[in-house]
Amino acid sequence: MAASKSGINKGKGTFIVLYLGPALIIYLGLVIWPLIQAFQFSLYRWSGLSNVATFIGLHNFQKLAHDDVFWRSLEHNLALLVIGGAVIVAISLVAAHLLAEKGRSARLLRGVILFPQMMSLTVVAILWMFIFNPQFGIVTGLFNVLHLGNLSKTWLAYPPTALPAVGIAFAWFAIGFYAMLFSAGLKTIPDEVKEAAELDGAAGWQKFRKVTWPMLWSIKRIVLVHLTILVLNIFVLVYLMTAGGPDRATEVLLTYMYQRAFQDSQLGYATAIAVANFVVAMVLTFLVLLVIGKDPTEARP
Amino acid sequence: MKNQFGLQAMILASFTALAVGCAPGGTTSSKPTAHELAATGKPTGKVEVKLFKGGYGIGFFQRAAQDYMKQNPGVTITVSGDPKVWEELRPRMVAGDPPDLMYPGWGMDHWKLAQEGQLYTLDKALESPAYGSKESWRSTFIPSVLALGQKDGKQYVMPYFINIQGMWYDPGVFAKHGWTPPKTFPELLALCQKIKAAGIAPLTFQGKYPYYMIENMIIPWVQSIGGIQAVNDLQNLKPGAWQAPAVLQAVSMIDQLNKAGDFEKGAVGMTHTESQTEFVNGKAAMIPCGSWLHSEMAKTMPPGAQMAYFLPPVVPGGKGDPTAMEISIEPWMVPVKAKNPEAAIDFFKYLTSLPVAQKFVQEKETLMSVVGSDSGPLPPLLQSQDDLFKQSKTVYSYIARQWYPQMETSIENALTSLLNGDITPQQFCDRAEAAAKKTRDDPNIMKHHLN
Numbered sequence: 001m002a003a004s005k006s007g008i009n010k011g012k013g014t015f016i017v018l019y020l021g022p023a024l025i026i027y028l029g030l031v032i033w034p035l036i037q038a039f040q041f042s043l044y045r046w047s048g049l050s051n052v053a054t055f056i057g058l059h060n061f062q063k064l065a066h067d068d069v070f071w072r073s074l075e076h077n078l079a080l081l082v083i084g085g086a087v088i089v090a091i092s093l094v095a096a097h098l099l100a101e102k103g104r105s106a107r108l109l110r111g112v113i114l115f116p117q118m119m120s121l122t123v124v125a126i127l128w129m130f131i132f133n134p135q136f137g138i139v140t141g142l143f144n145v146l147h148l149g150n151l152s153k154t155w156l157a158y159p160p161t162a163l164p165a166v167g168i169a170f171a172w173f174a175i176g177f178y179a180m181l182f183s184a185g186l187k188t189i190p191d192e193v194k195e196a197a198e199l200d201g202a203a204g205w206q207k208f209r210k211v212t213w214p215m216l217w218s219i220k221r222i223v224l225v226h227l228t229i230l231v232l233n234i235f236v237l238v239y240l241m242t243a244g245g246p247d248r249a250t251e252v253l254l255t256y257m258y259q260r261a262f263q264d265s266q267l268g269y270a271t272a273i274a275v276a277n278f279v280v281a282m283v284l285t286f287l288v289l290l291v292i293g294k295d296p297t298e299a300r301p
Numbered sequence: 302m303k304n305q306f307g308l309q310a311m312i313l314a315s316f317t318a319l320a321v322g323c324a325p326g327g328t329t330s331s332k333p334t335a336h337e338l339a340a341t342g343k344p345t346g347k348v349e350v351k352l353f354k355g356g357y358g359i360g361f362f363q364r365a366a367q368d369y370m371k372q373n374p375g376v377t378i379t380v381s382g383d384p385k386v387w388e389e390l391r392p393r394m395v396a397g398d399p400p401d402l403m404y405p406g407w408g409m410d411h412w413k414l415a416q417e418g419q420l421y422t423l424d425k426a427l428e429s430p431a432y433g434s435k436e437s438w439r440s441t442f443i444p445s446v447l448a449l450g451q452k453d454g455k456q457y458v459m460p461y462f463i464n465i466q467g468m469w470y471d472p473g474v475f476a477k478h479g480w481t482p483p484k485t486f487p488e489l490l491a492l493c494q495k496i497k498a499a500g501i502a503p504l505t506f507q508g509k510y511p512y513y514m515i516e517n518m519i520i521p522w523v524q525s526i527g528g529i530q531a532v533n534d535l536q537n538l539k540p541g542a543w544q545a546p547a548v549l550q551a552v553s554m555i556d557q558l559n560k561a562g563d564f565e566k567g568a569v570g571m572t573h574t575e576s577q578t579e580f581v582n583g584k585a586a587m588i589p590c591g592s593w594l595h596s597e598m599a600k601t602m603p604p605g606a607q608m609a610y611f612l613p614p615v616v617p618g619g620k621g622d623p624t625a626m627e628i629s630i631e632p633w634m635v636p637v638k639a640k641n642p643e644a645a646i647d648f649f650k651y652l653t654s655l656p657v658a659q660k661f662v663q664e665k666e667t668l669m670s671v672v673g674s675d676s677g678p679l680p681p682l683l684q685s686q687d688d689l690f691k692q693s694k695t696v697y698s699y700i701a702r703q704w705y706p707q708m709e710t711s712i713e714n715a716l717t718s719l720l721n722g723d724i725t726p727q728q729f730c731d732r733a734e735a736a737a738k739k740t741r742d743d744p745n746i747m748k749h750h751l752n
Binding site: 048263 | 391394395396397408409410413414417418419508509566567569570579584706707710714715717718721723745
């Protein structure tokens with residue numbers, strides 16, 4: 001009996017290895033190995049232009065710790081995440097509620113809400129560059145019509161407005177996806193819970209605060225983790241709209257990394273920025289999971 | 302728990318071992334290693350040429366390769382290119398598999414390649430005879446232009462065509478209003494008033510890429526006020542050079558034009574294409590740019606639009622040479638790991654031989670580094686540039702952007718802030734000086750010196 005049982009286990013083991021092996025090899029080769037390499041490059045002074053490189057240990061990271069531009073870029077990422085994220089979550093929630101309505105406007109909203117998501121980020125960037133264009137953009141035109149011509153600064157070229165302008169384009173792009181997530185989440189809230197709340201006299205804001213918001217916890221978790229990763233990996237939109245300018249007002253970690261790698265020919269240092277970006281994303285993701293780790297509805301007595 | 306820690310330590314250790322063990326080899330030094338390319342015998346074999354596909358295209362070089370192969374049956378040349386050719390060349394350089402001859406364009410940091418010993422020095426080749434001639438190859442080049450490819454007296458990169466830096470206007474528009482291109486800064490200020498009165502923006506510029514304004518307005522004005530030494534001091538990272546009176550005055554002139562509303566509204570956020578389109582469409586009367594402007598904009602120029610070059614207006618009473626002309630080159634080079642460097646150089650000798658150079662000048666309407674390539678009747682656009690080039694007693698180049706890209710980024714950012722009215726000209730100078738100091742103090746950045 002014992003022998004045949006271990007035989008089955010052995011067969012099962014081989015079976016598992018055979019099935020998981022190829023995927024594991026691909027994962028190791030395409031994900032883990034590049035990660036190790038990235039870590040490795042960050043320990044070198046390397047231009048990335050030839051195979052000449054000098055091992056300098058953690059020197060790149062020491063330099064990074066004293067690099068004002070790095071910290072400023074990180075601040076911009078975090079500003080986009082916190083302020084932009086709050087706006088995105090708020091608007092997505094409202095949109096999700098509107099999507100749940102019946103009627104023409106909800107149908108129309110369902111039709112257009114994912115529209116920005118279907119565009120490539122390059123197109124989104126160009127579209128918003130047109131909108132903010134000082135010669136023929138809608139924003140400038142609007143200010144001129146309202147006789148606020150003085151306010152119609154070149155949004156993308158004026159430091160105080162550049163980051164908010166990029167943030168607006170980013171929010172416009174991102175909202176549809178999160179609205180759909182919240183919309184799916186709203187559908188998972190059982191009708192009896194909503195009805196019970198209504199019977200208890202909860203309505204409107206109170207119903208949202210006491211019932212809907214807590215019951216969306218798993219969606220919130222997904223949204224925040226996804227948003228964190230998306231904002232820390234933001235590159236195309238910023239690079240095309242402002243290239244990190246004016247005067248670094250919109251510099252984010254990855255545009256700064258790009259400058260160091262391909263303009264300044266410092267691939268080693270650029271990789272150190274990438275590693276730092278990876279660590280920040282990991283830490284923030286863990287924080288989100290820690291804060292929204294438990295189902296609040298189950299925690300109740 | 303203990304076991305788990307052991308596992309983590311093991312993973313970390315193997316991670317570090319991997320990291321240290323298998324990385325690119327070799328060492329960097331702040332001095333370039335020279336690999337001299339020996340003079341050539343009869344060229345044979347395959348030659349791969351990779352080119353930046355810019356405004357002038359690569360068709361000329363492909364046709365030249367065909368002609369060369371007819372004259373040299375033992376050689377097979379393939380010429381290819383791309384507008385972002387450096388993206389292909391970078392990994393090939395790292396892998397040790399470069400082409401034999403390359404013109405990698407502005408996306409490749411060629412001085413870093415020189416620093417890392419990746420480029421042949423070409424002095425022996427320059428002493429050898431020119432293509433189909435008995436005189437030395439070196440003697441066929443304009444010396445001041447050839448010098449732009451040298452470091453410590455060694456030739457790392459070769460010039461081909463010459464970019465003339467300066468400013469542009471539309472002669473048709475100017476004639477219609479009875480304006481003339483300004484020769485001095487006060488004339489420029491007065492002209493701007495007239496242009497504004499006609500409802501046109503006097504000046505536009507490539508605000509998203511501030512180096513256009515630095516290279517075509519600020520640096521010429523520094524030269525005009527402080528003389529060529531003031532420009533060389535900037536490029537030599539001399540302490541205090543960016544805070545010199547000449548620089549402060551040149552930057553103040555930009556500030557003055559900006560505050561007077563002489564720059565097109567919103568130009569600070571425009572790309573080169575956007576601002577240059579404004580110029581060719583007659584929305585702005587003048588623009589700073591290099592001489593590639595015409596080939597870059599030819600397809601977008603509306604019928605009837607013209608363009609002509611003028612020297613950046615000089616400052617009366619300045620120490621500089623009023624005829625001075627700023628130029629730049631786009632370098633060609635032979636990587637040390639090229640498989641057939643001798644034949645590559647022979648082909649490049651052919652490209653710089655007088656008949657081929659003359660053909661390039663006529664076809665592309667640009668000046669070249671080869672002596673006599675501008676002889677014969679020139680197209681009118683080029684003729685005016687050529688006249689000024691021949692009259693100029695000083696020819697200089699602002700190469701600091703290529704030498705010290707990090708410093709340049711900081712200076713460009715400071716200029717954007719000045720144009721946004723956030724900092725004063727003095728603060729610009731202080732920020733630029735701080736950037737220069739950072740570069741000066743960094744032992745890993747290879748330093749260049751001009752006399």
